[in-house]
Amino acid sequence: MSLLRIKVGLGLFPTARKFENQRDALFTEYHEYLEYAQSEELSRFEYLKQYLNSPEFEEKENDPEGDPEEIALLKKEFATLHKSKRLKHYFKLKANETKFAPLKVWKQVFEEDFEGNGLDTEKWLTRYYWGDKILNSGYSLAGDQQCITDGKNISVSDSVLSIETRKEQAKGIRWNPAAGFIPCDFPYTSGVINTSKSFRFCYGKLEAKVKVPKGPAYHAFWLGGEKILPQINIFKYVRGKFYLENFWGKSDDPESVNKDSTAVSGVFAGKSCIFSLEWSQSYLVWAINGVVVKTVQRGVPNEPLYIAFGSGVDGKVRSLPRDVQFEIEWVRLYSKTVE
Secondary structure (H helix, E strand, O other): OOHHHHHHHOOOOOOHHHHHHHHHHHHHHHHHHHHHHOOHHHHHHHHHHHHHOOHHHHHHHHOOOOOHHHHHHHHHHHHHHHOOHHHHHHHHHHHOHHHHHHHHHEEEEEEEOOOOOOOOOOOOEOOOHHHHHHHOOOOEOOOEOEEEOOOOOEEEEOOEEEEEEEEEEEEEEEEEOOOEEEEEEEEEEEOEEEOOOOOOEOOEEEEEEEEOOOOOOEEEEEEEOOOOOOEEEEEEEEOOEEEEEEEEOOOOOHHHOEEEEEEEEHHHOOOEEEEEEEEOOOOEEEEEOOEEEEEEOOOOOOOOEEEEEEEEOEOOOOOOOOOEEEEEEEEEEEEEOOO
16 A cells, blocks of 8 residues: 555545645735735834834923823824734734745736636637647547547536546547548547647646546546647546656657656545646646645756646546546646746
8 A cells, every 4th residue: 555545544645625725824814914014004003113212202202392192192002003903913924924935936827717607618629739730620549439529528517627438429530640530430438628729838837626536537637739749747547546747759759758657546536636737947846735746857848838638538448337527626827926
Protein backbone atom coordinates (compact mmCIF):
# COMPACT_ATOMS: atom_id res chain seq x y z
CA MET A 1 0.00 0.00 0.00
CA SER A 2 1.41 3.41 -0.98
CA LEU A 3 2.22 6.08 1.60
CA LEU A 4 -0.19 8.42 -0.18
CA ARG A 5 -3.03 5.92 0.12
CA ILE A 6 -2.26 5.43 3.82
CA LYS A 7 -2.30 9.20 4.45
CA VAL A 8 -5.64 9.54 2.66
CA GLY A 9 -7.08 6.59 4.58
CA LEU A 10 -5.98 8.03 7.92
CA GLY A 11 -7.33 11.48 7.07
CA LEU A 12 -3.81 12.96 6.99
CA PHE A 13 -4.20 14.20 3.41
CA PRO A 14 -6.42 17.29 3.04
CA THR A 15 -9.72 16.94 1.21
CA ALA A 16 -10.66 19.38 -1.53
CA ARG A 17 -13.23 20.96 0.80
CA LYS A 18 -10.68 21.50 3.56
CA PHE A 19 -8.17 22.96 1.10
CA GLU A 20 -10.80 25.30 -0.36
CA ASN A 21 -12.04 26.37 3.07
CA GLN A 22 -8.51 27.17 4.22
CA ARG A 23 -7.79 29.13 1.06
CA ASP A 24 -11.12 30.97 1.17
CA ALA A 25 -10.43 31.95 4.78
CA LEU A 26 -7.01 33.26 3.76
CA PHE A 27 -8.56 35.25 0.88
CA THR A 28 -11.12 36.74 3.28
CA GLU A 29 -8.44 37.78 5.77
CA TYR A 30 -6.29 39.24 3.01
CA HIS A 31 -9.14 41.37 1.64
CA GLU A 32 -9.95 42.53 5.18
CA TYR A 33 -6.29 43.39 5.68
CA LEU A 34 -6.21 45.46 2.48
CA GLU A 35 -9.49 47.17 3.37
CA TYR A 36 -8.29 48.13 6.86
CA ALA A 37 -4.90 49.26 5.50
CA GLN A 38 -6.66 51.87 3.35
CA SER A 39 -9.29 52.90 5.89
CA GLU A 40 -9.73 56.40 7.30
CA GLU A 41 -9.89 54.84 10.75
CA LEU A 42 -6.33 53.51 10.47
CA SER A 43 -5.11 56.73 8.91
CA ARG A 44 -6.56 58.75 11.80
CA PHE A 45 -5.11 56.34 14.37
CA GLU A 46 -1.62 56.56 12.84
CA TYR A 47 -1.84 60.36 12.67
CA LEU A 48 -2.93 60.70 16.31
CA LYS A 49 -0.30 58.21 17.46
CA GLN A 50 2.42 60.28 15.81
CA TYR A 51 0.98 63.64 16.79
CA LEU A 52 0.36 62.80 20.47
CA ASN A 53 3.99 61.73 20.80
CA SER A 54 5.41 64.73 19.00
CA PRO A 55 7.24 67.71 20.50
CA GLU A 56 4.56 69.91 18.97
CA PHE A 57 1.79 68.24 21.04
CA GLU A 58 3.96 68.21 24.17
CA GLU A 59 4.46 71.95 23.81
CA LYS A 60 0.76 72.47 23.25
CA GLU A 61 -0.14 70.32 26.27
CA ASN A 62 2.22 72.31 28.52
CA ASP A 63 1.10 75.67 27.21
CA PRO A 64 -0.74 77.51 30.05
CA GLU A 65 -2.84 79.24 27.43
CA GLY A 66 -3.65 76.03 25.57
CA ASP A 67 -7.12 74.48 25.25
CA PRO A 68 -7.29 71.56 27.74
CA GLU A 69 -10.66 70.46 26.35
CA GLU A 70 -9.22 70.03 22.85
CA ILE A 71 -6.27 68.08 24.26
CA ALA A 72 -8.59 65.84 26.28
CA LEU A 73 -10.75 65.17 23.20
CA LEU A 74 -7.71 64.16 21.12
CA LYS A 75 -6.52 61.77 23.84
CA LYS A 76 -10.00 60.32 24.20
CA GLU A 77 -10.31 59.81 20.43
CA PHE A 78 -6.93 58.05 20.36
CA ALA A 79 -7.89 55.82 23.31
CA THR A 80 -11.15 54.87 21.55
CA LEU A 81 -9.33 54.02 18.33
CA HIS A 82 -6.74 52.04 20.28
CA LYS A 83 -9.55 49.81 21.60
CA SER A 84 -11.19 49.43 18.18
CA LYS A 85 -11.87 45.74 17.36
CA ARG A 86 -11.33 46.43 13.67
CA LEU A 87 -7.89 47.95 14.28
CA LYS A 88 -6.94 45.21 16.73
CA HIS A 89 -7.85 42.67 14.04
CA TYR A 90 -5.83 44.62 11.46
CA PHE A 91 -2.70 44.71 13.61
CA LYS A 92 -3.09 41.00 14.34
CA LEU A 93 -3.21 40.33 10.59
CA LYS A 94 -0.30 42.67 9.97
CA ALA A 95 1.83 40.79 12.50
CA ASN A 96 1.35 37.65 10.38
CA GLU A 97 1.22 39.23 6.93
CA THR A 98 3.88 36.85 5.57
CA LYS A 99 1.08 34.29 5.16
CA PHE A 100 -0.39 36.55 2.47
CA ALA A 101 2.77 36.31 0.34
CA PRO A 102 1.32 33.70 -2.08
CA LEU A 103 -1.74 35.90 -2.69
CA LYS A 104 0.49 38.84 -3.56
CA VAL A 105 2.48 36.74 -6.03
CA TRP A 106 -0.40 35.32 -8.10
CA LYS A 107 -3.03 37.14 -10.16
CA GLN A 108 -6.03 35.29 -11.63
CA VAL A 109 -6.12 35.59 -15.43
CA PHE A 110 -8.61 32.88 -16.46
CA GLU A 111 -11.67 31.44 -14.76
CA GLU A 112 -14.44 29.05 -15.75
CA ASP A 113 -17.23 28.22 -13.30
CA PHE A 114 -19.57 26.64 -15.89
CA GLU A 115 -22.47 28.92 -15.06
CA GLY A 116 -25.56 28.93 -17.23
CA ASN A 117 -27.41 26.13 -18.95
CA GLY A 118 -24.73 25.01 -21.35
CA LEU A 119 -21.08 25.09 -22.33
CA ASP A 120 -19.65 28.40 -23.54
CA THR A 121 -18.64 27.33 -27.05
CA GLU A 122 -16.93 30.67 -27.66
CA LYS A 123 -14.41 29.57 -25.03
CA TRP A 124 -14.44 25.77 -25.34
CA LEU A 125 -13.98 23.66 -28.47
CA THR A 126 -15.66 20.23 -28.34
CA ARG A 127 -13.29 18.54 -30.79
CA TYR A 128 -9.61 17.79 -30.80
CA TYR A 129 -7.74 20.83 -32.13
CA TRP A 130 -6.41 19.12 -35.24
CA GLY A 131 -9.82 17.65 -36.09
CA ASP A 132 -11.28 21.12 -36.13
CA LYS A 133 -8.36 22.61 -38.04
CA ILE A 134 -8.01 19.92 -40.73
CA LEU A 135 -11.40 18.19 -40.93
CA ASN A 136 -13.78 20.72 -39.41
CA SER A 137 -15.14 17.77 -37.42
CA GLY A 138 -14.33 15.54 -34.50
CA TYR A 139 -12.19 12.42 -34.62
CA SER A 140 -10.88 9.77 -32.25
CA LEU A 141 -7.29 8.87 -31.48
CA ALA A 142 -5.66 5.68 -32.70
CA GLY A 143 -6.51 2.77 -30.40
CA ASP A 144 -9.50 4.46 -28.75
CA GLN A 145 -12.88 2.73 -28.79
CA GLN A 146 -15.04 5.83 -28.32
CA CYS A 147 -16.46 8.21 -30.89
CA ILE A 148 -15.91 11.87 -29.99
CA THR A 149 -19.41 13.25 -30.51
CA ASP A 150 -18.64 16.97 -30.80
CA GLY A 151 -20.49 18.06 -27.68
CA LYS A 152 -23.34 15.54 -27.48
CA ASN A 153 -21.74 13.83 -24.47
CA ILE A 154 -21.15 17.11 -22.66
CA SER A 155 -23.66 18.76 -20.32
CA VAL A 156 -23.72 21.54 -17.73
CA SER A 157 -25.95 21.41 -14.64
CA ASP A 158 -25.72 23.25 -11.29
CA SER A 159 -22.40 24.83 -12.38
CA VAL A 160 -20.76 21.44 -13.02
CA LEU A 161 -19.68 20.25 -16.45
CA SER A 162 -19.96 16.53 -17.16
CA ILE A 163 -18.23 14.54 -19.88
CA GLU A 164 -20.18 11.29 -20.16
CA THR A 165 -18.72 8.11 -21.59
CA ARG A 166 -21.53 5.86 -22.82
CA LYS A 167 -21.83 2.35 -24.11
CA GLU A 168 -23.62 3.02 -27.41
CA GLN A 169 -22.97 2.48 -31.10
CA ALA A 170 -21.82 5.46 -33.17
CA LYS A 171 -20.17 6.18 -36.50
CA GLY A 172 -17.18 8.48 -36.61
CA ILE A 173 -13.60 9.03 -37.74
CA ARG A 174 -10.45 7.58 -36.21
CA TRP A 175 -6.85 8.61 -36.81
CA ASN A 176 -4.71 5.78 -38.15
CA PRO A 177 -0.97 6.54 -38.35
CA ALA A 178 -0.60 4.40 -41.48
CA ALA A 179 -3.82 5.28 -43.32
CA GLY A 180 -4.74 8.71 -41.97
CA PHE A 181 -8.32 9.57 -40.96
CA ILE A 182 -10.67 6.65 -41.66
CA PRO A 183 -14.41 6.07 -41.01
CA CYS A 184 -15.14 3.68 -38.12
CA ASP A 185 -17.97 2.11 -36.14
CA PHE A 186 -17.47 2.66 -32.42
CA PRO A 187 -19.04 0.77 -29.45
CA TYR A 188 -18.74 3.80 -27.14
CA THR A 189 -19.14 7.58 -27.23
CA SER A 190 -17.49 10.33 -25.20
CA GLY A 191 -16.23 13.90 -25.46
CA VAL A 192 -13.45 16.43 -25.10
CA ILE A 193 -13.28 20.16 -24.42
CA ASN A 194 -10.34 22.51 -24.93
CA THR A 195 -9.44 26.18 -25.28
CA SER A 196 -7.23 25.74 -28.37
CA LYS A 197 -9.10 28.38 -30.42
CA SER A 198 -9.80 30.88 -27.63
CA PHE A 199 -7.04 30.83 -25.03
CA ARG A 200 -3.47 29.67 -24.56
CA PHE A 201 -0.85 30.57 -21.98
CA CYS A 202 2.82 30.17 -21.18
CA TYR A 203 3.74 29.81 -17.48
CA GLY A 204 1.42 30.14 -14.50
CA LYS A 205 -0.51 28.05 -12.00
CA LEU A 206 -3.45 26.08 -13.41
CA GLU A 207 -6.06 24.46 -11.16
CA ALA A 208 -9.26 22.51 -11.67
CA LYS A 209 -11.68 20.95 -9.24
CA VAL A 210 -12.79 17.64 -10.69
CA LYS A 211 -14.41 14.35 -9.78
CA VAL A 212 -13.01 11.38 -11.66
CA PRO A 213 -15.24 8.27 -11.64
CA LYS A 214 -13.82 4.87 -10.82
CA GLY A 215 -13.83 2.26 -13.54
CA PRO A 216 -12.08 1.24 -16.76
CA ALA A 217 -12.74 4.44 -18.76
CA TYR A 218 -9.87 6.92 -18.90
CA HIS A 219 -10.13 10.62 -18.00
CA ALA A 220 -7.57 13.34 -18.55
CA PHE A 221 -6.71 16.97 -17.83
CA TRP A 222 -3.85 18.17 -19.99
CA LEU A 223 -2.08 21.00 -21.82
CA GLY A 224 -1.52 20.76 -25.57
CA GLY A 225 0.05 22.93 -28.24
CA GLU A 226 0.25 23.62 -31.94
CA LYS A 227 1.99 20.28 -32.51
CA ILE A 228 1.76 16.86 -30.85
CA LEU A 229 4.62 17.86 -28.55
CA PRO A 230 5.05 19.27 -26.01
CA GLN A 231 2.21 17.93 -23.86
CA ILE A 232 1.70 18.03 -20.10
CA ASN A 233 -0.79 15.72 -18.43
CA ILE A 234 -1.84 17.33 -15.18
CA PHE A 235 -3.30 13.87 -14.84
CA LYS A 236 -4.48 10.95 -16.91
CA TYR A 237 -6.53 8.44 -14.95
CA VAL A 238 -6.27 5.03 -16.49
CA ARG A 239 -6.78 1.54 -15.02
CA GLY A 240 -7.00 2.71 -11.44
CA LYS A 241 -4.06 5.12 -11.32
CA PHE A 242 -3.42 8.81 -11.95
CA TYR A 243 -0.44 9.46 -14.22
CA LEU A 244 1.26 12.85 -13.94
CA GLU A 245 3.22 13.23 -17.15
CA ASN A 246 5.37 15.45 -19.31
CA PHE A 247 6.21 14.72 -22.97
CA TRP A 248 8.73 16.62 -25.09
CA GLY A 249 10.90 16.24 -28.18
CA LYS A 250 10.37 16.59 -31.94
CA SER A 251 6.84 15.80 -33.08
CA ASP A 252 8.08 14.43 -36.43
CA ASP A 253 10.77 12.20 -34.91
CA PRO A 254 9.36 9.41 -32.69
CA GLU A 255 12.85 8.45 -31.48
CA SER A 256 13.36 11.93 -30.02
CA VAL A 257 10.27 11.76 -27.79
CA ASN A 258 11.01 11.98 -24.07
CA LYS A 259 8.59 11.17 -21.28
CA ASP A 260 8.54 11.76 -17.55
CA SER A 261 5.68 9.85 -15.92
CA THR A 262 4.74 9.35 -12.28
CA ALA A 263 1.92 7.04 -11.20
CA VAL A 264 -0.15 8.20 -8.23
CA SER A 265 -2.60 6.04 -6.28
CA GLY A 266 -6.13 5.90 -7.65
CA VAL A 267 -7.44 6.60 -4.13
CA PHE A 268 -8.56 10.04 -5.36
CA ALA A 269 -11.03 8.54 -7.85
CA GLY A 270 -14.65 9.02 -6.85
CA LYS A 271 -13.79 12.09 -4.76
CA SER A 272 -13.81 15.79 -5.57
CA CYS A 273 -10.17 16.87 -5.83
CA ILE A 274 -8.25 19.96 -6.88
CA PHE A 275 -5.45 19.10 -9.29
CA SER A 276 -2.94 21.83 -10.05
CA LEU A 277 0.17 22.46 -12.09
CA GLU A 278 2.65 25.27 -11.50
CA TRP A 279 4.62 25.92 -14.68
CA SER A 280 7.64 28.22 -14.70
CA GLN A 281 10.59 28.67 -17.06
CA SER A 282 12.62 26.11 -15.14
CA TYR A 283 10.24 23.66 -13.42
CA LEU A 284 6.86 21.94 -13.32
CA VAL A 285 5.12 21.22 -10.00
CA TRP A 286 2.04 19.01 -9.63
CA ALA A 287 -0.18 19.22 -6.54
CA ILE A 288 -3.38 17.57 -5.29
CA ASN A 289 -5.51 19.53 -2.81
CA GLY A 290 -2.59 21.87 -2.24
CA VAL A 291 -0.06 19.12 -1.48
CA VAL A 292 2.90 18.86 -3.87
CA VAL A 293 3.21 15.34 -5.28
CA LYS A 294 5.70 15.82 -8.12
CA THR A 295 8.38 18.27 -9.31
CA VAL A 296 10.47 18.09 -12.50
CA GLN A 297 13.08 20.39 -14.02
CA ARG A 298 13.58 18.79 -17.43
CA GLY A 299 11.55 19.03 -20.60
CA VAL A 300 9.83 22.22 -19.43
CA PRO A 301 7.89 23.76 -22.35
CA ASN A 302 8.43 27.39 -23.34
CA GLU A 303 5.52 27.93 -25.74
CA PRO A 304 1.83 28.77 -25.25
CA LEU A 305 -0.39 25.75 -24.57
CA TYR A 306 -4.14 25.30 -24.34
CA ILE A 307 -6.26 23.71 -21.59
CA ALA A 308 -8.02 20.41 -22.31
CA PHE A 309 -10.20 17.77 -20.65
CA GLY A 310 -11.44 14.51 -22.07
CA SER A 311 -12.60 10.95 -21.47
CA GLY A 312 -12.58 7.73 -23.41
CA VAL A 313 -12.13 3.96 -23.59
CA ASP A 314 -8.79 2.66 -24.80
CA GLY A 315 -8.19 -0.55 -26.71
CA LYS A 316 -7.24 -2.56 -23.62
CA VAL A 317 -10.71 -2.25 -22.09
CA ARG A 318 -12.94 -5.27 -22.79
CA SER A 319 -16.17 -3.81 -21.46
CA LEU A 320 -17.54 -0.68 -19.83
CA PRO A 321 -20.04 -1.93 -17.22
CA ARG A 322 -21.92 1.38 -16.99
CA ASP A 323 -21.99 4.92 -18.32
CA VAL A 324 -19.71 7.24 -16.33
CA GLN A 325 -19.42 11.01 -15.86
CA PHE A 326 -16.18 12.95 -15.51
CA GLU A 327 -17.21 16.09 -13.60
CA ILE A 328 -15.44 19.46 -13.72
CA GLU A 329 -16.61 22.09 -11.23
CA TRP A 330 -14.24 24.93 -12.05
CA VAL A 331 -10.99 25.86 -13.80
CA ARG A 332 -8.67 28.72 -12.77
CA LEU A 333 -5.36 30.05 -14.01
CA TYR A 334 -3.05 32.41 -12.15
CA SER A 335 -0.15 34.41 -13.55
CA LYS A 336 2.86 35.28 -11.43
CA THR A 337 3.11 39.02 -10.81
CA VAL A 338 6.72 38.92 -9.52
CA GLU A 339 9.62 36.52 -9.79
